[in-house]
Amino acid sequence: QKEVEQDPGPLSVPEGAIVSLNCTYSNSAFQYFMWYRQYSRKGPELLMYTYSSGNKEDGRFTAQVDKSSKYISLFIRDSQPSDSATYLCAMKIAGANNLFFGTGTRLTVIP
Amino acid sequence: NAGVMQNPRHLVRRRGQEARLRCSPMKGHSHVYWYRQLPEEGLKFMVYLQKENIIDESGMPKERFSAEFPKEGPSILRIQQVVRGDSAAYFCASSPSRASGSVETQYFGPGTRLLVL
Numbered sequence: 001q002k003e004v005e006q007d008p009g010p011l012s013v014p015e016g017a018i019v020s021l022n023c024t025y026s027n028s029a030f031q032y033f034m035w036y037r038q039y040s041r042k043g044p045e046l047l048m049y050t051y052s053s054g055n056k057e058d059g060r061f062t063a064q065v066d067k068s069s070k071y072i073s074l075f076i077r078d079s080q081p082s083d084s085a086t087y088l089c090a091m092k093i094a095g096a097n098n099l100f101f102g103t104g105t106r107l108t109v110i111p
Numbered sequence: 112n113a114g115v116m117q118n119p120r121h122l123v124r125r126r127g128q129e130a131r132l133r134c135s136p137m138k139g140h141s142h143v144y145w146y147r148q149l150p151e152e153g154l155k156f157m158v159y160l161q162k163e164n165i166i167d168e169s170g171m172p173k174e175r176f177s178a179e180f181p182k183e184g185p186s187i188l189r190i191q192q193v194v195r196g197d198s199a200a201y202f203c204a205s206s207p208s209r210a211s212g213s214v215e216t217q218y219f220g221p222g223t224r225l226l227v228l
Contacts, residue, residue, distance in 0.1 A: 004153070034216070043115070043202055043219040044154070088153065097167040098144065098156030099217060 003027050006089055006102025015111050019076040023089035023102045026070065030100070032092040033065050035074045037085045038104065044088055048074065079109045113138045115205050115220035116185075123226045130190040130197070132223045136205030143186045144217055145178060148200040160186060193227045200224050 006023045013019055021035075031052055036044035048063040050056045050072075056063045062075040072091075076083055086104040116135040124130050136143050142161055146154040156170040160180040171178065175193075180186040190197055201224075204217040 006153075008151075036219070041224075043117075043221040046216060046218060049216055090154075097159040098170065099146075099154070101146075101153035101155075103151070103153040 004089060004091060004100050004102045007105055008103050010106040010108060012108045012110060013079055015079060015081060015109055017079050017109075019074075019079050019083070019107060019109075021074040021076075021087050021089075021105050021107070023072050023091075024070055025072075025091055025100075027091075027093070027100075028067070028070065029093045030091040031094045033063070033072050034090040034092075034099070035061075035063055036088040036090060038088055039085045047087075081109045081111050084108045115140075115203055115218055117201075117203050117220040117223050119223060120221060121224050121226070123228065124193050125228050126194055127192050130193050130225055130227075132188040132190075132201050132203075132225070133185040134188070134203030134205075134220060135185045136203075137218055139207060140205035140218075141208045142206045143180050144204040144206075145186075145188050146202045146204065146219075148202060148222070150199075154202060157188075190225075193225075195227045198225055198227045 004025045033050045035048040037047050038044045050063050050065050053065045053067045060077045064073045086106045088104045089102040090099040092099050144159050145157040148154045158171045158178045159167040175191045177189045200222045202222045203220045206217050
């Protein structure tokens with residue numbers, strides 16, 4: 001079993017739709033949760049960063065962490081064609097050095 | 112541009128040659144991480160370095176791979192005697208020192224895409 005599971009998609013939505021992206025994990029020691037956006041042939045770009053459980057909002061993006069269910073989500077409101085990218089979830093144990101990544105979900109927003 | 116810089120962006124090597132990948136962290140960052148991304152797979156941690164020290168190389172293959180972060184200059188990931196299975200995108204990330212900012216966030220460079228023929 002992988003430590004971080006993420007549906008690879010692809011996911012296609014019309015412009016303006018609400019997008020829901022999710023990851024599950026098995027290691028209860030994870031305490032830091034991130035979402036990265038990766039455009040084709042580019043490096044991952046940090047979008048959202050959350051510590052422990054709860055919600056965090058930044059513009060059109062909302063990150064949710066449910067540690068009891070080992071489940072994290074990223075919601076994108078009013079999706080735009082420029083949101084078309086691969087979204088990677090990543091997690092970290094406090095004090096550890098490395099991030100554990102999901103495989104990424106490829107999103108296409110259709111104008 | 113104060114972001115993480117990596118070069119070359121693309122590197123082609125024949126089997127048995129050496130590959131050297133370079134990474135300059137963001138200004139003010141003293142922690143460097145290397146990750147490898149194989150096709151259709153997530154990024155996998157390889158090594159974590161601070162200036163002149165390898166802190167954690169638990170994700171590094173035991174043979175042919177080495178990394179350094181000298182006092183002056185960029186961090187180097189070196190792959191000796193490359194094989195076709197080494198073809199991948201190699202990403203470098205950096206984070207601030209513990210004395211300033213949050214060490215928990217990592218910022219990634221654009222990557223080096225290595226192709227072994």
